[in-house]
Amino acid sequence: MRVSIPGNLNLDAAIDFVDALAKTTEVVELKIPNEVKTLSLVAYPAFMQAVVTWGQRHGERALQTNFPNDKEVVARYLRRNEIALLACIYATRIYGKGDQDLTKMIHSLLPKAVSEKSQLPQKADGQSLGTSRSIIAVDHVTEFAAPQELYRFGWRAGRKSALIDEQTAAQYVHENLSGAALERLHEVRLPLGLKILQMSQLTPHSLGNNVETGSHLGRILFELVQNTHLHARHEVDGRSLERSVRLVHVRSIHQTRQKMLIANSEDPNLASYLESLPSDLPVGHPASAEVAKAESDLLRFVVVSVLDSGPGIGAKEAWASGMRSEISTSTETQYLLEALRKDSAGMSRPMRGIGLKRVQELLSEIGGYARMQTGNITLSRNFIGSQYGVVQDQSQAWNLTTLGANRQPIQNPLRVSGTLITMVIPVYRLGGRRAHA
Structure with a gap:
């Protein structure tokens, strides 16, 4: 069974995601977009919790992405998309474009990707911090x-x-x-x-x-x-x-x-x-x-x-x-x-x-x-x-x-x-x- 995260996040989609997990005991493959966007104030964190819920399931946790086999490009996606980063942390297998097995490559990127999330940048005017x-x-x-x-x-x-x-x-x-x-x-x-x-x-x-x-x-x-x-x-x-x-x-x-x-x-x-x-x-x-x-x-x-x-x-x-x-x-x-x-x-x-x-x-x-x-x-x-x-x-x-x-x-x-x-x-x-x- 496969569940997907949309590129444009909303709260109802997060609820549907968790509901789909509840209705099956099968292995659930998760499909994620390279980047996501939303104006909802609560949808992004709700999807983060939904991915953690998926990640706590026992057995194989297969992740389907559209990532290319390119370390620099994938590292950029992981920096911008915490939902994808969480999914990669929990996944046992990760597939990219053309169903290439990117598990080893992406797992090698995770220590640096997580270490970059250890603190906020220090700059008082906020202009370079992003959103x-x-x-x-x-x-x-x-x-x-x-x-x-x-x-x-x-x-x-x-x-x-x-x-x-x-x-x-x-x-x-x-x-x-x-x-x-x-x-x-x-x-x-x-x-x-x-x-x-x-x-x-x-x-x-x-x-x-x-x-x-x-x-x-x-x-x-x-x-x-x-x-x-x-x-x-x-x-x-x-x-x-x-x-x-x-x-x-x-x-x-x-x-x-x-x-x-x-x-x-x-x-x-x-x-x-x-x-x-x-x-x-x-x-x-x-x-x-x-x-x-x-x-x-x-x-x-x-x-x-x-x-x-x-x-x-x-x-x-x-x-x-x-x-x-x-x-x-x-x-x-x-x-x-x-x-x-x-x-x-x-x-x-x-x-x-x-x-x-x-x-x-x-x-x-x-x-x-x-x-x-x-x-x-x-x-x-x-x-x-x-x-x-x-x-x-x-x-x-x-x-x-x-x-x-x-x-x-x-x-x-x-x-x-x-x-x-x-x-x-x-x-x-x-x-x-x-x-x-």
Whole structure:
């Protein structure tokens, strides 16, 4: 059986992909395009998770591509297309043009391709960063080093070790980036939160206006990446993970509201969020009437996804509670919602025990949107319309959105592998965080 990824990605196609996997026990051959494109904010990461789900299947994992037998050309495709890179990481056999067996050649390219995904480029104006970047950790392949952007490194028992703890937080968040430092951002080694914001092609001055948003985003990523390190790396509560991939994916979007609404109509909660989002040029800016009219409907944001191939939040919580049998969707949902309503523990220690509670608080401060897919469950939340703390039970503020707007329910859907959290973070040239308030 063969399943294909389209060149123009949309959310419904990702759901169909997973549905096709659920309906067969046969060996599934995956066909991928050389390059992909999409205006959907959630389709690209959803396909990344779908490919990881395919990659976790047992047996032969054959990959059909249209790649030529040319190392330089294929390396370029892998740099531009993280979906293809993930598929190649998981594939046992890879075929190219004319059904040539490219397995050995492409596998020889993977260490360099993955190492190039270890950190974001350092440049403050964002002009050369492009619109899509990933930081990838392939934990089950020993020659792939831990991503420099996500870890600090030390020595334990004479061996170099990758550590993620309070001392790593400075790589994500710069607490004191202000004053003179803002005047020479091109000289400062930026933390991850601000590096991601600069992908939206802000000027150094505008980036300075968004420092607080970048700091909040860095804290969110620190917490989420640390969770993947603890719960989705080599083993979870005594269960070994044979093939483990974790990543942070970033896209920069600057587009008209109307195009965004059309491209994201499959996710009605996201469409509602986009409808209410302030424009990139807030009303009242002292620009000419012509400029204000032309830009009043433009939206600017970064879309940041954290994906792992672990057991999933609900399944992990159930296992930690002593459940060792296969759990139902309703039970998994119960444990997932419980994780979302948990209160913080150990808050006296900086950057420890913050959990999903702190992530939700920070997304409220930013005025973001989040979509989470794990197991058989998809949740979403508009943190402008439903800020943290407005309701007593935070789990009630999340919408269960298992399918797109115009679909019939899938019977016995396949569990997607791991947990995918995609966040839409608005960026304003003239505002900074809470520009929506």
